[in-house]
Amino acid sequence: MTQPSTTEIPPPEGLERLLGSPLVAEIEFLTARARALGSARANALLAPLDLKIRSYAVLSLACSGAAPSQRELAEFLLLDPSQIVALVDGLEQRGLVKRETDPQDRRSKVIKGTAKGRRLLAQAAAATQQAEDQAMGNLTATERAQLRDLLRRIAF
Amino acid sequence: MTQPSTTEIPPPEGLERLLGSPLVAEIEFLTARARALGSARANALLAPLDLKIRSYAVLSLACSGAAPSQRELAEFLLLDPSQIVALVDGLEQRGLVKRETDPQDRRSKVIKGTAKGRRLLAQAAAATQQAEDQAMGNLTATERAQLRDLLRRIAF
DNA sequence: CTTAATAGTTGAAGATGTCAATAGTTTTAT
DNA sequence: ATAAAACTATTGACATCTTCAACTATTAAG
Numbered sequence: 001m002t003q004p005s006t007t008e009i010p011p012p013e014g015l016e017r018l019l020g021s022p023l024v025a026e027i028e029f030l031t032a033r034a035r036a037l038g039s040a041r042a043n044a045l046l047a048p049l050d051l052k053i054r055s056y057a058v059l060s061l062a063c064s065g066a067a068p069s070q071r072e073l074a075e076f077l078l079l080d081p082s083q084i085v086a087l088v089d090g091l092e093q094r095g096l097v098k099r100e101t102d103p104q105d106r107r108s109k110v111i112k113g114t115a116k117g118r119r120l121l122a123q124a125a126a127a128t129q130q131a132e133d134q135a136m137g138n139l140t141a142t143e144r145a146q147l148r149d150l151l152r153r154i155a156f
Numbered sequence: 157m158t159q160p161s162t163t164e165i166p167p168p169e170g171l172e173r174l175l176g177s178p179l180v181a182e183i184e185f186l187t188a189r190a191r192a193l194g195s196a197r198a199n200a201l202l203a204p205l206d207l208k209i210r211s212y213a214v215l216s217l218a219c220s221g222a223a224p225s226q227r228e229l230a231e232f233l234l235l236d237p238s239q240i241v242a243l244v245d246g247l248e249q250r251g252l253v254k255r256e257t258d259p260q261d262r263r264s265k266v267i268k269g270t271a272k273g274r275r276l277l278a279q280a281a282a283a284t285q286q287a288e289d290q291a292m293g294n295l296t297a298t299e300r301a302q303l304r305d306l307l308r309r310i311a312f
Numbered sequence: 313c314t315t316a317a318t319a320g321t322t323g324a325a326g327a328t329g330t331c332a333a334t335a336g337t338t339t340t341a342t
Numbered sequence: 343a344t345a346a347a348a349c350t351a352t353t354g355a356c357a358t359c360t361t362c363a364a365c366t367a368t369t370a371a372g
Contacts, residue, residue: 018232019312021220022281023213027288027300028194030307032209035191036234037311038184053188054328057179064177071350076174078192080330085352107337107350125178132183135310143306144183150303151186154291155193156175227319236361241321263319263368317370328359333352340347 027154034135042131049124050094054079056124058087062097063113063121069102070109096120183310194291201283205276206250210235212280214243218253219269219277225258226265252276 023029042053051059057077061068070088074081088111091097096117099109113121136144179185198209207215213233217224226244230237244267247253252273255265269277292300 015228015232017222018217018220018224018228021217021222023216023220024308025304026284027291027304027307028198028209028284029213030304030311031187031191031194033234033311034307035187038187042184053184057185060179061174061177064174064179066173066177068174069350070352072171072174076171078189080328081351082330082353083328105338105350109351128182128184135183138309139306146302147306147310148181148183148186150295150299150306151183151190152180153294154303155186155189225319236359237320238322238361239359261319261369265320313372315370315372318368320365320367322363322365324361324363326359326361328357330355330357332355334354335352336350338347338349340345342343342345 038131038135041134042128045127045131046124049120049127051120051124053128054083055087055091056128058084058111059091059096059113059117059121059124062091062111063118067110067112070111073111091117190291194287197290198284198287201287202280205280205283207276207280209284210239211243211247212284214240214267215247215252215269215273215277215280218247218267219274223266223268226267229267247273 018024039053042056046052046056054077058073061073061076068076070081070084073079073088074084077084079087088097088099092099095114097111097113099111102108102110136147139147174180195209198212202208202212210233214229217229217232224232226237226240229235229244230240233240235243244253244255248255251270253267253269256268258264258266292303295303
């Protein structure tokens with residue numbers, strides 16, 4: 001019982017043979033695998049709150065005080081505007097966020113978290129924090145900071 | 157013309173407001189965004205060769221000399237076995253890989269790259285290398301190595 | 313030798329991704 | 343001022359990806 005392992009993801013056993021493949025040296029492959037593992041974990045931990053990483057991301061940005069428009073959410077999350085519609089619809093129906101037409105530009109709608117949304121976000125953030133701890137369990141604090149910085153520089 | 161930018165992905169402008177959000181500090185979000193940008197770039201560069209990152213990964217492992225079975229490919233690439241079937245079907249029909257029933261265990265089929273497959277892989281690897289250079293353009297050689305190592309440690 | 317487990321395959325159902333078209337609004341050009 | 347062009351959110355269609363439950367052939371366990 002070395003790991004609490006709320007979410008079980010089988011580590012590759014007997015695949016050491018493949019670890020030497022040139023593919024494993026490619027950033028593209030490594031980010032894809034890290035993301036697959038990470039999102040599976042995070043989704044599992046968010047499931048009890050009826051959230052997925054997507055809806056969590058929207059909720060988080062909505063509650064951040066930045067008051068993003070849907071267009072901005074789409075650009076920032078690299079999603080199609082139509083997907084943002086669906087995500088905001090879901091959150092709004094649950095009373096977690098609200099749409100406000102921007103008085104400056106009545107075409108765009110600004111998304112803001114409600115009090116209920118902020119309460120749920122607090123729990124959700126704890127869940128993703130836990131997922132992150134699981135993911136980076138092998139890394140020291142400085143290594144985590146390094147990884148964060150390097151990722152930030154290739155993610156924007 | 158600071159970037160050749162074969163693939164155009166709009167950088168977030170005017171979204172500095174969102175960069176301060178707590179979400180941006182989360183590894184989960186950063187890997188998701190890095191992976192979205194990276195796979196879009198890689199897919200665009202692989203498109204002329206009629207490959208996607210998925211089929212490229214299978215081709216690469218098939219040509220690596222490791223002679224993986226389909227089950228091993230599924231586990232290593234974190235894909236459902238049925239998806240491996242489809243991927244190998246596509247590559248096999250193009251004469252890029254072949255299935256060989258393992259004499260040790262006639263249930264499992266070992267995937268090996270053909271000469272034609274290895275030729276295409278050479279071009280494909282150049283393409284993903286180019287994608288990687290685009291992705292990590294801002295990083296020094298040591299930073300790239302650091303990122304690779306850190307990713308490897310959270311990706312397995 | 314019977315039973316249970318495994319590898320590959322097929323097909324279905326749901327989720328995601330991509331794209332075109334539309335209505336309402338703002339910006340630009342005339 | 344008016345007309346044309348551009349932009350935001352929305353809807354709906356369609357392809358792709360994901361997930362899962364069967365099924366066959368083969369191997370392993372009891």
